[in-house]
Amino acid sequence: MEVIAIQKSALEGMKNELKALLELTENATRKYRTVFKEEKWLDNQEVCLMMNITKRTLQTYKEKGLLPYSKLNRKNYYKLADVRALLEAGHPYNTNGNGSTDE
Structure with a gap:
């Protein structure tokens, strides 16, 4: 195991920066x-999986x-309600056997 020593003030600074980052993320x-x-x-x-369609068909929708x-x-x-x-x-549209659409 490797031990790294840092000053307490540096540790406190890192804690404060992490708290600020967490607050920004929450906001x-x-x-x-x-x-x-x-x-x-x-x-x-x-x-696509739920509807059994291709990405191209989804794009058309x-x-x-x-x-x-x-x-x-x-x-x-x-x-989910819309799907x-x-x-x-x-x-x-009716889909043919290869997943493309027949318009």
């Missing part, structure tokens, strides 16, 4: 916390406004 995520707690959100891969989404840090998220509603309504 940055606070506004999203209620959104994600109220509703289950899915990413692209989860939606987004472009046509058939599946609402939110973007957070360049990543798309979909409400279920689209599934219950039936796929807007």
Whole structure:
């Protein structure tokens, strides 16, 4: 085991910086916390697996406004309720055997 000795003032400084970083993180995520707690959100891969569609078909659904989404840090998220509603309504397009769509 290696032991490293540092001054108490340096340790206190690191503690204060870590506390400040934690506070910044809490403040940055606070506004999203209620959104994600109220509703289950899915990413692209989860939606494709749930609906048994390709990423391109998912893109078409987004472009046509058939599946609402939110973007957070360049990543798309979909409400589980919206995905279920689209599934219950039936796929807007028929998918052929290779996963592409027949429009």
